[in-house]
Amino acid sequence: MIAIVLIAIAAGCASALMFASIVSGALISLLLFYLAPLPLMVAALGWGPLCATIGGISAAMVLGAILGLPYCIAFVITVALPAWWLGHLALLGRPVINAVSSGNGAAPAAPVMEWYPVGRILLWITGFAALTTMAALLTLGSDAATITDALKRGLLRLLGSREGVSPGDFERIADALVAIAPSAAAMVAMATLTINLWLAAKITATSARLHRPWPDLRSVALPPMTLAALCAAIAFSFTGGLLAILAQIITVSLMMAYALTGFAVLHTLTLALKSRALWLGMTYSIVVVFVWPVVALMVLGLADSIFGFRQRFLQRRPPPLPAS
Secondary structure, eight states, X not given: OHHHHHHHHHHHHHHHHHHHGGGGOOHHHHHHHHTTHHHHHHHHHHHOHHHHHHHHHHHHHHHHHHHOHHHHHHHIIIIIHHHHHHHHHHTOEEEEEOOOOOSSSOOOOOOEEEEOOHHHXXXXXXXXXHHHHHHHXXXXXXXXXXXXXXXXXXXXXXXXXXTTSOHHHHHHHHHHHHHHHHHHHHHHHHHHHHHHHHHHHHHHHHTTOOOSOOOOGGGOOOOTHHHHHHHHHHHHTTSOHHHHHHHHHHHHHHHHHHHHHHHHHHHHHTXXXXXXXXXXXXXXXXXXXXXXTXXXXXXXXXXXXXXXXXXXXXXXXOOOOOOO
16 A cells, blocks of 8 residues: 555656646646646556545645645646546456356356446547636636637737738737637647557556556447537537537537547558558558648548448458467
């Protein structure tokens, strides 16, 4: 127990330092800020959710004492809570077949564990991304006009000089950036949480601390009701006001979830290609460099949820049997 407490405190300190580095204003601090959940996620996956809980509470208390209550609350919502809950879900499992004796003196069969579906974990990541983005926006104001004005003032200060740009064009650029800022923030939150959880799982699996088998990520699928939630969020996006902004955040977060399932579909449909690694590498590189091609993966993920491309492909071309 003492070892778990020491590991938890170490993970909490690392996470708090990475989170607090954003106040320095250095460019590298942005990367550290986005990776702040990683130490707590490693602690949760490697030593259990209790370890992440102790680390998160200690880090939040230190941040609150040094930087104030707002930083403490922000850390809990954006870092500690997602790290603890996602780590808990990743290790959540139940035996499907109980160990029974065969009756002839043979050893009892090992239980078969059913682990919490990765698709549902992805849906929880979507919820946390939407929640943190909404919470950040609501700190700027309680209505759409106030939030928009605050975002515009911040962007104008960030853009700085207006040399070579007419005032009218500069205002239009600022308005366009303000319009896409909540959606972009939701996309970043979704991507960073997913990457943090994947990195934490890789670290713990490499160190033999991951207490569950590595999941088949090619089979990741969102629950069927996710599509209905997406349609409802899209509908509310046209209502106007604060409700429309919040609905747009939910819409983008869900679309990013379908983009991630689109990657899973791509990994499945390219199984038969000899140059599979090349095609996948090019796809990832294009998405990272240009970003906007992620829309094609969103469409692919949505189409698979409706038409079942992966299921049809695997039925026509079943995977090879493992060697005996």
